Amino acid sequence: MDTHKILAWFDANERDLPWRRPGTTAWGVLVSEVMSQQTPVARVAPVWEEWMLRWPTHEDFAAASKAEVLRAWGKLGYPRRALRLWECARTLGTAPVPDEVDQLLELPGVGDYTARAVACFHFGHNVPVVDTNVRRVYARAVEGNFLAANPSKRELAQVAALLPRRGGPRFSAALMELGALVCTARSPQCAACPLQNECAWVKAGQPEPLAADAAKAKARVQKFAGTDRQVRGLIMDVLRRAPHPVPKAELDVVWPDAAQRSRALFSLIEDGLAEQNSAGLFHLPK
Template identity: 70%
Template sequence: MLLSEVMSQQTPVARVAPIWEEWVRRWPDPASFAAAGADEVLRAWGTLGYPRRALRLLECARTIVAEHDGEVPADVDALLALPGIGDYTARAIACFHFGQNVPVVDTNVRRVHERLIEGNFLQPPAAKAELKKVAALLPHDGTGPTVSVAVMELGATVCTARSPECEVCPVRAHCAWQAAGRPAPSAEDAAAAKKRVQKFVGTDRQVRGKIMAVLRSASEPVGMGAIDAVWPDASQRSRALFSLIEDGLAEQNEDGRFHLPG
């Protein structure tokens, strides 16, 4: 589950599924994955995006082998101590895999909480306080993980971002936003929410992805000419390339050619 949660960060499940299946066949446990090289991991990552996640997963697997006898820990604090594992991922693993009654707060849960409890259509930027607020809603009769799944699915399928299907919502009668007359967000809040949506086309992230595609497909180090061909803006191309090197996703050899890390 740790693998699927990290792969699904900011990436649609439809894109993740085939790559996840290949990884599980290739590396069925933390020990086998920990023995992989960074270059083969980055190639296997393909076009999922944010490839630093792949290197963090590799570091995470090696930590699990070294410090937890090759078994993913069940404790939230132990999970948070692993490389690349944040609040959401740690709690999702503890809750959905190990059955612990801990709050799991993603965008869907935040949206449901904001409408159901706070009475607002749009949720504010994420904050640590939301963990305590969501935790207060969880029952302590052993059904907490089931409730967490239900709230997440409610946000994903019914209480959606733009067009909530309130007529079929099972908690409509308890919804503070409904009770308040379904107030629309203020122009200021709507503008802030729109601004938070990340664009991709034309960004350094797009250029980084194009350079990574060249490096992944190459069987040997490539010269600058191959990288120059992926993007017309020389300054942006150079910035993207050297940011990849700084992030440990690419290396330059003594001949001035570029390749994935070994």
């Protein structure tokens, strides 16, 4: 894989994401990575900027209440991520965000990808950072295939072998950007790709995925309309807007199916995203 071509492409096409700007702290990068999980960066960017103005350090964030955090999270989705960030800030206390992958992995809510992303993109460690975008570029450009249905641990070693000795973190960011903007899942822009002339998938005639892999990929696409996740989101909207605890009747109007509504509500309570007080009223956790 031609490192120089990818870096030259990145120099010309890098998006101006706020957490890439000079002065962003390790905590800011960590927040951006958690927010960007399963959420488009276009939705993340304005929320991230608001958070950094409101809570510039993890100490500031740790002093916030759970209710403040969940209200500020808004509609980014998967709000448990917000509480895990809060737990992470509380765990850090006055200590700085660590720079080693193993130490980052000890923090609540920090998985292998996030730990590697912070170590690489903020601290400059030349470690492989493998998300779906990187996996897709590797699968097409090197192996000539569509992305395999399930990730494999061998992919870390495969991507690590591509990293240049110098400039590895920027190359990792470029590889990820290439997958996000050009080597996309459904409509790859091969004519704009710096790897077009060496891409194994292009040379193979851009074959369609195997039927089994296509079926698995389709199964992984989660519908949203009508799911418990949608109902949970509607209930959370009511709780975020309410200045005081609300009766169940105010939650009942958000969805017609009583059984699904009840299931969604009490799953929020089990996840620590909502609480019921002694008067039977519902509110965000304090």
